[in-house]
Structure formats: structure tokens, C-alpha cells
Amino acid sequence: MKICHLLDNVRPGVGVTQVIHDLMTDGRLECRGVCMDTREIDARFRRMVDQGVIVEAGSRAAAISALFRMKSDGYNILHVHSRKAVAVCIVARLIGYSVVRTQHFGTAIGPAPHGVRSKLRAARNLLTLRSWWINRWVAISETSRAYLRVRWNIPEERISLIRNGIDLSCYTPLSKSRVLALRRRFGWDDDWIVLISVGALVARKRHETMIVEFAEVAKACPDVMLVIVGEGSQRRRLEAAAAELRLDGRVMLLGLSDEVAALLGASDIYLHAALDEAFGLAVAEGMAAGLPAIVFDGKGPAEIVEDGVSGIVVRPDEPFGMARAVRRLIDDAALRKTMGDEARDQAMRRFSLGAMRDAYHAFYKRCASIP
Missing domain, CATH: 3.40.50.2000 (Glycogen Phosphorylase B;)
Known part of the structure; x- marks a missing residue:
């Protein structure tokens, strides 16, 4: 054809x-x-x-x-x-x-x-x-x-x-030594919990909301950072929001990258704040890398994540619901690992x-x- x-x-x-x-x-x-x-x-x-x-x-x-x-x-x-x-x-x-x-x-x-x-x-x-x-x-x-x-x-x-x-072969789980090597190359602390999100820096992706939610987490957790991969018209606004919330050094805007799979593999939790989205390819990629995903309810990303199994689905009208979900996974390493394993299994079955x-x-x- x-x-x-x-x-x-x-x-x-x-x-x-x-x-x-x-x-x-x-x-x-x-x-x-x-x-x-x-x-x-x-x-x-x-x-x-x-x-x-x-x-x-x-x-x-x-x-x-x-x-x-x-x-x-x-x-x-x-x-x-x-x-x-x-x-x-x-x-x-x-x-x-x-x-x-x-x-x-x-x-x-x-x-x-x-x-x-x-x-x-x-x-x-x-x-x-x-x-x-x-x-x-x-x-x-x-x-x-x-x-x-x-x-x-x-x-x-x-x-x-x-x-x-997605090409699942790109998202093979990494060994501990490989994760440590990547973190050092990216400039991340070895023992910190890394939250990551991938997507264009545009308003509908709601990265600013994510940064505000992260600020709540950062108040109680000194060893957590947020990494956002992508580029777009909202960059200056997001930089200003992070500075206003005194998150310098805790929020990294990496721009476009050819190493998304490696960045995901070296991270711990995937975040996605968009509400108006029909699917959410980046969510599936994060899950394929073995990360539990936290998304908002109601649209495409909530179809990808099984709440309480491969990640956490947050109600859009719940104040700081994403922050609480992040804290839950930070505080429970075993749950984080279990959800991450299930996330990868579901991605392999459903999104090849x-x-x-x-x-x-x-x-x-x-x-x-x-x-």
C-alpha cells in the first residue's frame, strides 16, 4: 500500500x-x-x-x-x-x-x-x-x-x-550503576527523588500548576527535585514561577533533549498536569521506563494510568492533590517500586x-x- x-x-x-x-x-x-x-x-x-x-x-x-x-x-x-x-x-x-x-x-x-x-x-x-x-x-x-x-x-x-x-526497546529498565552514572552526568544528586515531566512548555500542559504543587512537596522534602523536559513559549513564565517560590536549584527546565529515555530511566516518578489532552504519549513513555505516573482525572491520561496500580489519578478540583500523591510515593519506596513495575508491564501490554x-x-x- x-x-x-x-x-x-x-x-x-x-x-x-x-x-x-x-x-x-x-x-x-x-x-x-x-x-x-x-x-x-x-x-x-x-x-x-x-x-x-x-x-x-x-x-x-x-x-x-x-x-x-x-x-x-x-x-x-x-x-x-x-x-x-x-x-x-x-x-x-x-x-x-x-x-x-x-x-x-x-x-x-x-x-x-x-x-x-x-x-x-x-x-x-x-x-x-x-x-x-x-x-x-x-x-x-x-x-x-x-x-x-x-x-x-x-x-x-x-x-x-x-x-x-511507543518503541518499548528504548525504555529498558536501567541498572543501579547506570542510573547513578546518568544522574551524575545530568548533575542530579545520587540519593534525591527525581520527579520528571516531558512536554512542550505551553499553557495547556499546565507546568506552572505542577511547579506550584511541587513547592508544597519541597517544603517538607529537602531531597526532591523536579525536572521538566521540553521547550516552548512558557519558559520565562515557568522560570519566574520557580524563582518566586524560591525553588532555585530544585526545578530544572532542561529544554529539548535527544535523551528522553535516559532521563526517564534515571528518574523516580512521572508527573503530568495537563487536563485537556486526548492521550498523553509522554505518560506511556514514563510508564514504559518503569515510573509510577501521577496524572489528573477526566481525560486521556487517566485512561493510561490505572489508579492505585500503575500510578495515581488525582481529581482536578482537589487542592494540592498532586502534591499529596507525590508525598505518598516518596514516603513509601515499596509502593513506588510496585507501581513502577506494574506501570512498565501495562505499557508493554497496551502501548507497543x-x-x-x-x-x-x-x-x-x-x-x-x-x-
């Missing part, structure tokens, strides 16, 4: 970027890409541009022209990862592509509309070109599937559930890269025969 991916956001350090890369490098498929946003491209995709696997399209016209050429080369499925290029996708559908879309973002709580409300929403989606040009959808979680049903009125039969996967690729491979086969 020949699959073309339409790319408009493959920035470095973003979970969606990793998922798209993993799909495009599945050796069983012939994959090419059309990139419509060339301002900031992950280095792996830049190499694909240099190799001719990805075409840079600076305009809709250029993207459409590339799709026409690929169609003549036998590409018949266009995989879309956002709704930013509706016009391009409509043309792709009209010239014979099966257009499929993975819903990476978006959350919704509440029942789907019925009766008149359902008809009005369907009419709105049609008039605003929200969905008719997509043959089939992929939801990455139950949260994502509910969003498609509730907010976009997509029928259940047009949605396939395929959870994101092979399982994700197999599911998409079967999905593409079905879509190739759907008008």
Missing part, C-alpha cells in the same frame, strides 16, 4: 510528531509526505525532505500539485493529522484519494446530542466543511472517540480506535509500537476498499 501523509505540524518535541514518524517508517508501507508548514521541522523529517520522501509545499496550490503527482504514482490514501488544510483534503477526495484522519487533539465531556440538536450539529458540520470529506476517522483514546461523537457528530461506524504506541503499526496497517487495508 502507498500512503501519503499531509503534514502541517511536525515540530520537534511533540508527541504527534513522534507518532507520524513511527507510521511513516513502517517498512511494510510505501509512505510519502506533503509538508505545508516548513517553519520548524523535526530533524528526522528534515532528512526525509532531503531524501525526497517529503515534499515541502509552501502553498495550497503546491500541495495539491504534489498530491496529483503522487496519485499518478499509485498513492491512494491520504492520511491527515489536523483540520488546517481542509481545501487541500477536499481536492484530494475529489481526485480519488481515500482521506483518513487521526484525531490527535480534542476532548469533550457529556452525552452526544439527540433529536433536533443532533440534526442542527450535523448541519453545522456539513456547512462548515468539518467532516464530509473524510472517509474514516481514527480516535487515539476513548476520550478522543467521545470528542468525535459529541462535538463533530461522527457516526460510531466511521471511527476506529487505535491507541498510540508494533501493535499501533499493525492496527494502522489493517485500517489502511480496509480504507483502500472504501469509496
